[in-house]
Amino acid sequence: MTSSEKSSLLLIPDRPVGFIGYGAYVPRYRLPGSAVARVWRFSEGGSPVKEKAVAGLDEDVITMSIEAARNALARAGIAASELRAVWIGSESHPYAVKPSGTVVAEALGATTSVSTGDWQFACKAGTEAIVAAMGLVGSGMGKYALAIGMDTAQGRPGDQLEYTAGSGGAAYIVGPADEALAVIEAAYSFVTDTPDFWRRQEQKYPEHGQRFTGDPAYFKHIHSAAETLLKETGTSASDYRFAVFHQPNPKFPQRAASLLGFNDEQIKDGLLVPVIGNTYAGAALIGLSAVLDIAQPGDRILVTSFGSGAGSDAFALRVTEAILERRGKAPSTAAYIARRTEIDYGTYVRFRGKLAMK
Amino acid sequence: MEIPRHWRIKSQRYGLVGEVCPHCEIKIFPPRDVCPNCGGEAKEEYIFSGRGEVYSFTSLYDGPAGFEETTPYTVALIKLEEGPVVTAQLTDLGDASVEIGMPVEMVTRRIRSDGDERGMLIYGYKFRPLGLGPR
Numbered sequence: 491m492t493s494s495e496k497s498s499l500l501l502i503p504d505r506p507v508g509f510i511g512y513g514a515y516v517p518r519y520r521l522p523g524s525a526v527a528r529v530w531r532f533s534e535g536g537s538p539v540k541e542k543a544v545a546g547l548d549e550d551v552i553t554m555s556i557e558a559a560r561n562a563l564a565r566a567g568i569a570a571s572e573l574r575a576v577w578i579g580s581e582s583h584p585y586a587v588k589p590s591g592t593v594v595a596e597a598l599g600a601t602t603s604v605s606t607g608d609w610q611f612a613c614k615a616g617t618e619a620i621v622a623a624m625g626l627v628g629s630g631m632g633k634y635a636l637a638i639g640m641d642t643a644q645g646r647p648g649d650q651l652e653y654t655a656g657s658g659g660a661a662y663i664v665g666p667a668d669e670a671l672a673v674i675e676a677a678y679s680f681v682t683d684t685p686d687f688w689r690r691q692e693q694k695y696p697e698h699g700q701r702f703t704g705d706p707a708y709f710k711h712i713h714s715a716a717e718t719l720l721k722e723t724g725t726s727a728s729d730y731r732f733a734v735f736h737q738p739n740p741k742f743p744q745r746a747a748s749l750l751g752f753n754d755e756q757i758k759d760g761l762l763v764p765v766i767g768n769t770y771a772g773a774a775l776i777g778l779s780a781v782l783d784i785a786q787p788g789d790r791i792l793v794t795s796f797g798s799g800a801g802s803d804a805f806a807l808r809v810t811e812a813i814l815e816r817r818g819k820a821p822s823t824a825a826y827i828a829r830r831t832e833i834d835y836g837t838y839v840r841f842r843g844k845l846a847m848k
Numbered sequence: 849m850e851i852p853r854h855w856r857i858k859s860q861r862y863g864l865v866g867e868v869c870p871h872c873e874i875k876i877f878p879p880r881d882v883c884p885n886c887g888g889e890a891k892e893e894y895i896f897s898g899r900g901e902v903y904s905f906t907s908l909y910d911g912p913a914g915f916e917e918t919t920p921y922t923v924a925l926i927k928l929e930e931g932p933v934v935t936a937q938l939t940d941l942g943d944a945s946v947e948i949g950m951p952v953e954m955v956t957r958r959i960r961s962d963g964d965e966r967g968m969l970i971y972g973y974k975f976r977p978l979g980l981g982p983r
């Protein structure tokens with residue numbers, strides 16, 4: 491390795507890595523934005539999204555991660571016992587103390603020779619786990635690592651977030667690039683200490699630092715991460731067929747994309763927030779799974795997450811021939827989105843445990 | 849507290865892990881180490897596909913203690929495609945009405961919490977209507 495390569499800001503492991511499998515999960519229930527507006531505005535309009543996905547009474551980040559991971563394993567065509575890591579990024583782990591990862595690893599059959607852990611970095615906890623998985627696989631510590639971004643997102647009743655805070659996410663198996671359906675050519679992480687959004691221990695709902703949410707948080711971090719990745723890899727927006735950005739609402743990713751030189755055609759297939767809401771740690775990753783469902787060999791994809799607190803991870807991907815025979819081995823993201831049962835606000839309140847029973 | 853019992857049966861409950869008889873090839877669930885067909889020793893692990901069909905069912909509107917959170921729900925006998933019949937809750941029914949012979953697939957879901965909101969969460973298999981695509 492030359493000294494100029496070593497001084498690069500990019501995250502590129504010694505051994506090339508990529509995604510050898512991926513799997514989405516979206517629960518079947520949908521709460522229309524109009525149902526929230528009816529309760530809190532006494533009118534039907536004003537929601538930034540058509541509807542959001544809501545987890546059922548028997549679902550949480552553990553059960554949703556299990557299903558997404560089973561889909562990823564089916565596409566990867568490997569045994570769960572070959573995984574050396576099961577890492578789950580989320581803002582809604584069911585336990586404060588007791589890892590989600592151990593239950594998921596056990597249910598998949600990945601125990602006992604496996605590193606498990608739960609990651610938190612607001613909405614980029616899942617991509618953070620992917621960066622770590624790149625390190626584990628790229629260093630040769632293990633051949634395969636599973637990284638998941640999944641959430642049953644919280645929003646305070648009546649808060650603007652209640653229109654969008656949705657449930658869902660996706661799982662990715664990182665492995666050697668020569669087995670990949672999409673090679674990770676480079677990654678880049680950009681982080682600052684920014685107080686835009688947080689939730690204290692034992693608090694049920696998050697708080698937002700109003701004046702920090704837009705420009706100094708989302709836009710600054712997404713833009714810096716993606717711009718640096720493009721510059722350092724010597725690529726520009728036109729080299730990518732698809733781009734996926736963290737999507738707290740439809741407008742933010744559209745503006746972020748256009749500031750970076752991407753057009754609507756490049757982002758539309760990965761923009762799921764209008765129909766499933768903001769799935770927090772799952773949002774960028776399920777956008778990517780929808781893109782992988784339709785991408786062709788040779789296509790390049792740029793993915794940039796954002797997590798409050800704050801930071802962004804950006805990835806440059808190149809799709810390989812393996813996508814063609816593997817993507818049909820598990821349900822598509824679109825199949826999950828099409829599976830839909832509409833619920834009213836009262837049912838939502840029960841499903842999400844917002845009813846005080848004592 | 850039932851924690852030790854939950855812990856002992858977790859892998860069969862999380863993922864339909866049973867056994868296959870090395871003598872007559874019959875698939876066994878739940879695992880019992882002895883073949884119910886030929887009486888031979890059967891300790892070889894077998895992971896069921898999770899697909900099957902509804903054999904019979906009943907809906908519970910007044911569930912037992914510990915299941916209040918998810919009542920009402922439907923319990924069914926599921927005939928797995930490999931042969932054994934298991935009892936499990938159905939989930940994700942949406943607007944679908946349950947019918948004998950309905951094809952279903954296994955999912956791992958939260959069954960209940962052990963005691964109140966401070967208790968451990970118990971996960972296990974349920975079945976939902978088949979139809980999302982390959983698996």
Ligand SMILES: [Zn+2]
Nearest residue numbers: 869872883886
């Ligand atoms: Zn036998």
